[in-house]
Amino acid sequence: MKKLISILLLLVSPLVVADQAAQGDDSFERLLAEAELLFNPPQGFEDLPAGRNPVLDYERALRSPDGNLEIRIAVRPLKRLRIDYDDPHGAVPNPNHIFPLVFESLATRLSGGSHAPSNAYPPDRARDKFNADWAAAAVFDTVDEFATERKQGLLVAIHRNKVSDAYVVFLFDDYATVKETLNAAMKTLVFAPIPGATHEPSKTDAS
Helix, strand or coil, rough: CHHEEEEEHHHHHHHHHHHHHHHCHHHHHHHHHCEEEEECCCCCEECCEEEECCCEEEEEEEECCCCEEEEEEEEHHHHHCCCCCCCCCCCCCCCHHHHHHHHHHHHHHHCCCCCCEECCCHHHHHHHCCCEEEEEEEEEECHHHCCCCEEEEEEEEEEEEEEEEEEEEECCCHHHHHHHHHCCCCCCCCEEECCCCCCCCHHHCCC
């Protein structure tokens, strides 16, 4: 399974960023539509270039007016997911079931293998806060490979079954300094509501 997660992170990330470069400025909006996501940039934040690095490629980046908080956004539609799975004794994993493992692997990569405390949101909180079927957060100390001068980070990951995964990384030097700004920016990326739908979490929602 560890091999599988490494392949997912390596293959899926470059695919989306390459698409964005090839399709032009409106590609991020099309990516959001495909992923059923709403982008709500915090007021006053300035755009930064998208980026590629060994840890996580991201399609959008923002910086707060005072420069103390940076946000990096990665969107991963499930239909673009390529799974190279060579276990002859098992079926190819369902993308809806591997999201928690990908999240844990990404948190470990962001922290350079150091401890990255994490928690999954209760299903009702994931729905209320992000319109998500599953969501989790992890805190970490940054590594040089992520190409940031900030010392600390918060990873927020959200998932909608059969649709997409998305990752929002908040970068800062001192949490107390950015706490208010960060809390206001927590809904920078959420899933669009499903009109008329009633959500009843399955057993895998809380995985």
